[in-house]
Amino acid sequence: MTLGRKARYDGEIRNLFSGTPTAATLINQPMRMSRSNYLVNNINHINDQRSQVVVNWSDNDATGRGLSCAFSAVDGGSPTGLIMRVTYQARLDPNGVPYPLRVFVSGYSTDGTSCSIRVKVSGSTTGSATSATFTGISPDWRALGGGAIKYKMFTFSAPVTTSLVQVPSTIGSSAPSQAVIAPIEIKVEDPSFPRLSAAKLVISGLYAAEYVGGY
Amino acid sequence: MAVISPVPVRPGYPLLNEVISGAPVRASTWTSAAESLLNSLGSTNIFVPFHSPRVTVNGGAATTLRFRYTPNGRATQVRWLYQIEFTASSGAPLFFEQIAAKASKSSTIETIAFTYTNPSLISQVRIVGLIGFEDTASAIEDTDLGVNPATYQIREPITARAYESIGGLFEGATSKFRRYYLNHSDSDDLLSHWNTSLTAGSFLVKNGIILTRRQVPTSVYCPTQWHIRAAMSTTLYGGKVTVTNNKPANQIVNHLVMPNTDFAAANTYYNFTMPRSFTWSKAASATATLTRTNHGFITMEYIYIDSTTNATELPIGTYQVTSTGVNTITINTGVVGTASGSCTNDLQFDAEDYNDNSGMPSAVEQFYDVIYRVDNAAGKLYVSNVACEEVLT
Numbered sequence: 001m002t003l004g005r006k007a008r009y010d011g012e013i014r015n016l017f018s019g020t021p022t023a024a025t026l027i028n029q030p031m032r033m034s035r036s037n038y039l040v041n042n043i044n045h046i047n048d049q050r051s052q053v054v055v056n057w058s059d060n061d062a063t064g065r066g067l068s069c070a071f072s073a074v075d076g077g078s079p080t081g082l083i084m085r086v087t088y089q090a091r092l093d094p095n096g097v098p099y100p101l102r103v104f105v106s107g108y109s110t111d112g113t114s115c116s117i118r119v120k121v122s123g124s125t126t127g128s129a130t131s132a133t134f135t136g137i138s139p140d141w142r143a144l145g146g147g148a149i150k151y152k153m154f155t156f157s158a159p160v161t162t163s164l165v166q167v168p169s170t171i172g173s174s175a176p177s178q179a180v181i182a183p184i185e186i187k188v189e190d191p192s193f194p195r196l197s198a199a200k201l202v203i204s205g206l207y208a209a210e211y212v213g214g215y
Numbered sequence: 216m217a218v219i220s221p222v223p224v225r226p227g228y229p230l231l232n233e234v235i236s237g238a239p240v241r242a243s244t245w246t247s248a249a250e251s252l253l254n255s256l257g258s259t260n261i262f263v264p265f266h267s268p269r270v271t272v273n274g275g276a277a278t279t280l281r282f283r284y285t286p287n288g289r290a291t292q293v294r295w296l297y298q299i300e301f302t303a304s305s306g307a308p309l310f311f312e313q314i315a316a317k318a319s320k321s322s323t324i325e326t327i328a329f330t331y332t333n334p335s336l337i338s339q340v341r342i343v344g345l346i347g348f349e350d351t352a353s354a355i356e357d358t359d360l361g362v363n364p365a366t367y368q369i370r371e372p373i374t375a376r377a378y379e380s381i382g383g384l385f386e387g388a389t390s391k392f393r394r395y396y397l398n399h400s401d402s403d404d405l406l407s408h409w410n411t412s413l414t415a416g417s418f419l420v421k422n423g424i425i426l427t428r429r430q431v432p433t434s435v436y437c438p439t440q441w442h443i444r445a446a447m448s449t450t451l452y453g454g455k456v457t458v459t460n461n462k463p464a465n466q467i468v469n470h471l472v473m474p475n476t477d478f479a480a481a482n483t484y485y486n487f488t489m490p491r492s493f494t495w496s497k498a499a500s501a502t503a504t505l506t507r508t509n510h511g512f513i514t515m516e517y518i519y520i521d522s523t524t525n526a527t528e529l530p531i532g533t534y535q536v537t538s539t540g541v542n543t544i545t546i547n548t549g550v551v552g553t554a555s556g557s558c559t560n561d562l563q564f565d566a567e568d569y570n571d572n573s574g575m576p577s578a579v580e581q582f583y584d585v586i587y588r589v590d591n592a593a594g595k596l597y598v599s600n601v602a603c604e605e606v607l608t
Contacts, residue, residue, distance in 0.1 A: 051428075052260065052261045052395070053394065053397075054264060054265060056264040056265075056423070057265065058421065059269075084267070084298075084344060085344070086344065087296060088261065102573065106422070139421075141422065141580070141582075150580055151573070151575070153573055205422070209426065211567065211573075
């Protein structure tokens with residue numbers, strides 16, 4: 001039995017070390033487990049707070065902007081229809097599992113041809129999500145989450161692949177250390193690529209943010 | 216070789232059957248806590264969320280993008296991941312990394328530059344993606360709040376001396392982590408970046424998304440701070456930037472007015488921060504007069520007061536404004552009285568709801584717009600950076 005699924009917020013740690021108790025009053029005295037448990041929960045909460053906005057791009061001011069596969073099928077281009085690729089270092093829960101990622105995507109069709117947008121998040125249980133089809137020729141956030149829901153939560157259920165890189169020592173040792181990084185890749189693709197006409201899907205916005213609460 | 220993790224792996228939760236009331240804590244437990252804190256205190260803050268500048272760079276040329284932000288003051292290097300494509304040929308985008316040391320771990324607002332030099336002498340390229348990280352302090356420095364391993368012995372109870380040693384880490388952790396919501400930049404090249412000559416305004420950002428971090432359990436909204444980097448084509452006219460939170464009920468706005476006197480030289484960039492503070496007063500009335508130099512508000516717009524020195528006489532909330540002058544507006548507080556003080560206004564962006572699996576505070580997504588305009592169509596306003604970051608309360 002654990003003490004809590006989420007880190008319990010016990011309030012800010014204020015004056016814990018600058019006020020009482022002082023070193024003089026505590027010299028060589030151990031700390032109670034209950035007190036350390038309180039502190040560990042605060043540390044956990046501080047880590048929770050670190051979930052961050054990974055992508056915030058909105059080019060929704062006018063048609064004619066945004067990103068697309070530059071060329072149609074007859075010109076070649078990315079065979080996967082890859083339009084955007086973002087790599088970030090995920091924050092991990094105690095089991096090595098990344099936090100969920102909330103994703104919005106915006107796009108439009110250059111000529112009203114039916115389009116959809118596919119988003120892939122590497123290592124996620126969700127894998128990929130494809131938006132509802134649309135024919136709009138103006139930038140707008142598209143329904144990626146099923147029904148009319150615009151956002152999609154990409155969740156992870158297993159530790160992702162991590163790799164080690166060498167860095168200078170952090171804690172007082174002259175020996176080098178190794179750092180663990182957990183890169184996650186977000187891809188935005190045109191699932192209908194290569195297209196046989198001049199019609200294009202244009203990506204005009206992408207938003208992705210880690211989320212640590214709730215689950 | 217020790218293995219550390221700049222990826223903040225949270226320590227596991229203590230199990231109930233592991234808790235022994237009144238027993239001392241092992242030093243190794245404290246070490247784990249200290250390492251966790253070290254990881255948290257300086258690693259991989261995304262201060263420029265990924266965005267697409269779409270800046271083109273000719274063969275052999277260079278371009279510089281500048282970003283305004285307030286560092287957390289814990290990182291010693293910045294790392295840029297960027298994506299480019301050739302404008303005149305097909306093929307998948309190319310991805311690169313650039314690392315730069317920071318001169319100091321300042322926590323005051325700064326402008327940081329990303330410079331890309333096109334190594335090709337012929338081909339024009341376009342920067343189609345860019346993300347910026349702050350990296351952890353990776354070596355012991357005088358200003359680090361570190362742990363000296365010599366002060367503890369594994370499996371020994373922690374003593375006051377070691378308690379002092381890692382105390383600095385806890386002190387460092389008491390200051391919160393700022394979250395960066397938005398940081399869009401365009402080239403500093405006047406010929407290519409965002410500009411407008413419209414007095415009615417143009418969109419810098421349309422339908423953007425911001426969901427704020429819930430700083431304390433009772434927070435419903437959390438404040439944001441906006442930064443703009445702008446230039447004018449002339450010293451005769453100024454410009455204005457407006458951010459609107461398109462809430463379903465009342466659209467909350469705030470303005471940054473940049474009179475021509477703010478632009479000492481034409482075609483030169485200056486940094487601006489959108490003001491948030493007012494002074495206010497009322498005399499035996501429910502009507503409060505709010506004063507800020509060049510407030511920019513227009514009658515009928517909505518303002519959200521998020522903090523005040525007297526919440527009885529000027530309650531926190533949303534008000535419709537009447538503009539009574541360049542520097543003054545009035546609002547109906549609904550409370551008759553005589554009082555004065557200061558207050559701040561904010562854009563009232565919703566905070567995440569940690570009780571919900573999605574974190575979304577409502578079923579209706581809220582979007583915001585950023586509009587920029589000039590005083591006179593004879594002038595041209597250039598903006599090379601728009602940034603939004605968390606205000607720590």
